[in-house]
Amino acid sequence: MTSQDQSALKQAVAQAAVQEIRSTLRRDTVLGVGSGSTVNLFIEALAPLRDEFAGAVASSTETERRLQAVGIEVLDLNQTGALSVYVDGADEINPDFAMIKGGGAALTREKIVAACSSRFICIADRSKWVSQLGGFPLPIEVIPMARSYVARQMVNLGFSPVYRQGVVTDNGNQIIDLYDQLIDNARDLETRINQIAGVVTNGLFAHRGADLLLLGTPDGVQRLS
Ligand code: 5RP
Numbered sequence: 001m002t003s004q005d006q007s008a009l010k011q012a013v014a015q016a017a018v019q020e021i022r023s024t025l026r027r028d029t030v031l032g033v034g035s036g037s038t039v040n041l042f043i044e045a046l047a048p049l050r051d052e053f054a055g056a057v058a059s060s061t062e063t064e065r066r067l068q069a070v071g072i073e074v075l076d077l078n079q080t081g082a083l084s085v086y087v088d089g090a091d092e093i094n095p096d097f098a099m100i101k102g103g104g105a106a107l108t109r110e111k112i113v114a115a116c117s118s119r120f121i122c123i124a125d126r127s128k129w130v131s132q133l134g135g136f137p138l139p140i141e142v143i144p145m146a147r148s149y150v151a152r153q154m155v156n157l158g159f160s161p162v163y164r165q166g167v168v169t170d171n172g173n174q175i176i177d178l179y180d181q182l183i184d185n186a187r188d189l190e191t192r193i194n195q196i197a198g199v200v201t202n203g204l205f206a207h208r209g210a211d212l213l214l215l216g217t218p219d220g221v222q223r224l225s
Helices: 001-022 036-053 061-069 107-115 144-156 186-194
Strands: 030-034 057-059 081-087 117-125 137-141 160-163 174-179 199-202 212-217 220-224
Touching: 001 036, 001 081, 001 212, 001 220, 030 036, 030 107, 036 061, 036 117, 036 174, 057 061, 057 137, 081 107, 107 117, 107 137, 107 199, 137 144, 144 160, 144 174, 186 199
Parallel strands: 030 057, 030 081, 081 117, 117 212
Antiparallel strands: 137 174, 137 199, 160 174, 212 220
């Protein structure tokens, strides 16, 4: 797939997500909005509807900036309470709708907003659909002083951790990526990694996976649930 083809599929799922949520929007609706290039297209497609809902909770400072740029009010999750819907992309998604996320280093805030949302709509192009997670490096957000410790623990578990040089998350932390390990039990691994001291969270979204997948394919957008 060329990058042009992939962009067209991302555009198609962004539009499809707006169609999906349009009829549910009320004056007091607050949307959860994820991060990444697919979500950026969703924000553009959502902009004309800005007056039909209250605003959005952003999963990254970049998303916050983009929402504000198109006139969508950004709200504080501590003030909004639970959200009805969260729209976000993924780096990989499997048939159980478990995902690897965090290619853009926004995994922790994404996981928080997803946890607060009744419905998670994943928007992804066909390249993200996999039978087994792990082809894409699995990110772990770590407290900076714990980086080497966490990396050693991951080596002990048989992983190949690589420090994502030069990246500081919105929370002031660092990222370790785990390479070359297909994942058999995503829920179990999500829990095990999160128990290591110094780990903020990891990019497995298995306990809280997607509820609906809008998958962009050359034959159109598939609606999978
Ligand atoms: C950012 C994410 C993104 O959702 C994921 O990386 C997909 O991004 P894109 O839509 O650019 O392919 O998890 O932390």
